Amino acid sequence: MSNERPWLEQYPAGVSGQIDVSQYASVPAVLEEAFAAFSDRPAFASFGRQLSYGQIDAMSRQFAGYLTGVLKLGKGDRIAIMMPNVLQYPIALFGALRAGLIVVNTNPMYTARELKHQLEDSGAKAILVLDNFAHTLQQVVAETGVQHVITTGIGDLLGFPKGALINFVLKHVKKMVPAYDLPQAVRFRDALARGAAHPLQAVALGHGDIAFLQYTGGTTGVAKGAMLTHGNMIANMLQASEWIGGSAKPGEEVIITALPLYHIFSLTANGLVFMRLGGLNWLITNPRDMPGFVKELRKSGFTALTGVNTLFNGLLNTPGFAELDFSKLHLTLGGGMAVQRAVAERWKKTTGCTLAEAYGLTETSPAVCINPLDLKEYNGSIGLPVPSTDVAIWSDEGQPLPVGEVGELMVRGPQVMKGYWQRPEETDKVLGADGWLHTGDIARMDEHGYFYIVDRKKDMILVSGFNVYPNEVEDVVMEHPGVLEVAAVGVADEHSGEVVKLFVVRKDPQLTEEALKQFCHDRLTGYKRPRQIEFRTELPKSNVGKILRRELRDEKKPAA
Incomplete structure (x- = not known):
């Protein structure tokens, strides 16, 4: 067997080659165990407020009670959650899963077009949305099957007066909450209050039941929902737990959760693996605010951190980061995009902790390979297959x-x-x-x-760990009346790994780069928008007329 799986001989001491998926029947079974074992321990922290496992248990029960008792949603119904990392996220997530619902994780930065597709495709009956993004939902909700809308503000669970102050500043000072009109919407806190009158009814869930619809372009085109079952999620949680088990201490870990929990990497690695360990997920709502991020790190006493290459690079280049106390940090995991050697080496030198690269896909819940955590230095590899996995x-x-x-x-x-x-x-x-x-x-x-x-996947573009599918970008650009042909490719960028570049053949000779960029700005999420546009008289094509993106990409590479 070891010949077929040579990696088993390289496994760190104490890591088994197999996991027992039958340990848990469902994701809620994992949650129940953690709630019981760690009820007094802090579970999630955000903006200075901490909620214990006991509080998350009680509030997620209330949310489940609202979904089943008030909205009459049942096993297998879909609920979309459209929020960044705030305290409401885990409460809603765990409540929905305990109610037997399927969670549709929704990127809050979606444009109306992208949101409409996801809500229609998933058949979501309910959505929970942060006030900051409710104006996007307002534009499309009538054209979808969504019957129930729940809204909430960033400050809603932060206590008085702090929460009210934060909501006021975001709306009136920073102007980060555009006006919206969703008359049918219920406030999240009201939903919890009403749900408290409806005790949580146990829902029979098994490994084959779907827990998440996690949207991805796969290798082509329009976004598709990967059906991740309770069995899939339990398996990957146990695989990752087995990998880090030797160094992670139950009830003592503080994991920095800067990647959004709606992203599969953060959802499994931070949300589930560290929940099971009784760890504290320290939520970073806006990791782009690097000075603010470093301030949070200073307060947290962090022991573990997951991220993408751009995040690590950003921290290393932020004043004050190098002076933090790294004495408790024993786990840094990089995924979502390739970790660059220069960043990994600088990380090790600055923090004393190896930046271990991992590899996964939305379709694999996500972890496939992880480097040993006792790795002495960056090795350029995506690591070894995790337990019970063939590669x-x-x-x-x-x-x-x-x-x-x-x-x-x-x-x-x-x-x-x-x-x-x-x-x-x-x-x-x-x-x-x-x-x-x-x-x-x-x-x-x-x-x-x-x-x-x-x-990488032949044509996919990877911007800061997010997949950008050229077909989708090209389809949008082709809607512009002044465009005859277009090809979208990824070009190297020191900040985000890659950015989108368009090669365009004009139909209207007056079409400008600025006009086309504005057109894309109105229809695509930030990371999908082209940063560079080059106009051409023609594009390279195959004998059947297919535009050859690879040729456009390769001509950009300097000669070896």
Whole structure:
């Protein structure tokens, strides 16, 4: 067996090659255990307010009571949650899961067009939205199947007078809450109060039941909902827990949660793994405010931190960061995009803690490979497959390739999604009957079982850890009457890893770069917007007329 899985011999001491998924029937079973074991321990912190496991338990029960007792939502109904990292997020998340609902994690930065697609596609019956983003919902809610809207402000759970003050400043001073009109909306605190009258009814949930619809473009086009089951989430939580178990102490960890919990990496690694450990999730609502972020770190006594390369790089370049107390920090995990060697080396030098790179996909809940946490230095690898996971390199003909050969990275394990929501053809393209998932990533394995990404999904652009699918950007740009043809590619950027660049053939010779950028600004989330636009007279095409993005990308690379 070890020949097939050479990585097992490289596992850190005490890490098992297998996990027992039958330990828990569902995600709520994990939560119940943590609530009982750590009821007095702080669970989540935000803006100076901490809520204990006992308080999160009680409030998530109330929210579940509101969903089932008042709104009459039942097992399998979908609820969208459209919020950054605030205290309401875990309460709503855990309440919805305890009620047997399927959570549709929704990026609060979505434009109206993107939001409408996700709400329609998922069939969400309810949505919880932060006031700051409710104006986007207002534009499309009538065209979706959403029947119930719950709204909340950042300060709503921060106590008086602090919470009221924060809400006032955000709305009237910083002008960060555009006016909106959603007459049917119920306030989150009112929902909790009304839900308190309806005791939580146990819902029978098993490994096959869907816990999350986690939207991703997969390898192509329009966003699809990856069906992540309770079994998938439990598996990946146990896989990650097994990996960090030797160094993480139950009831003593403080994990910095700067990546949004609506992102699968943060959801599993921070939200679930550290909940089970009785850790304190220190929520960072706006990690782009780097000086504010460093201030939070100073207060927190942090022991662990997850992030993407851009986040680590930003912190290293923020005054005051290098002077923090890193004596308790024992775990830094980088995922979502490639970790750059220069950043990893500087991180180790500054903090004394190795920045361990991990690799995963939305479709794998997400962790596939993680580097050993006792790694002495950056190795350029995405690490070793996590327990109970098979990873292989296949040729284009679907044959396993020997050590050192380059091919497609394939994954099989209990964390692999059930499929794409209501898209059987798309599912069949990536998920075989034998359980192997096509990642679309090009990689190789060395003789020790370490994997290395050679090239990414052929056309996907990765901006600060977020997937940008060229098809979607191109579809939007093609709506402009002055555009004849367009190709979107990723070009290197020192801040975000990559940015979107457009190559455009004009229909209207008067079309300017500024006009096209404004057009995209109104229709695409920030990270999807083109930073560079180059006008051409023609674009390279294949013999069947397909625009060759790869040629445009390759011509940008300096000659070796």
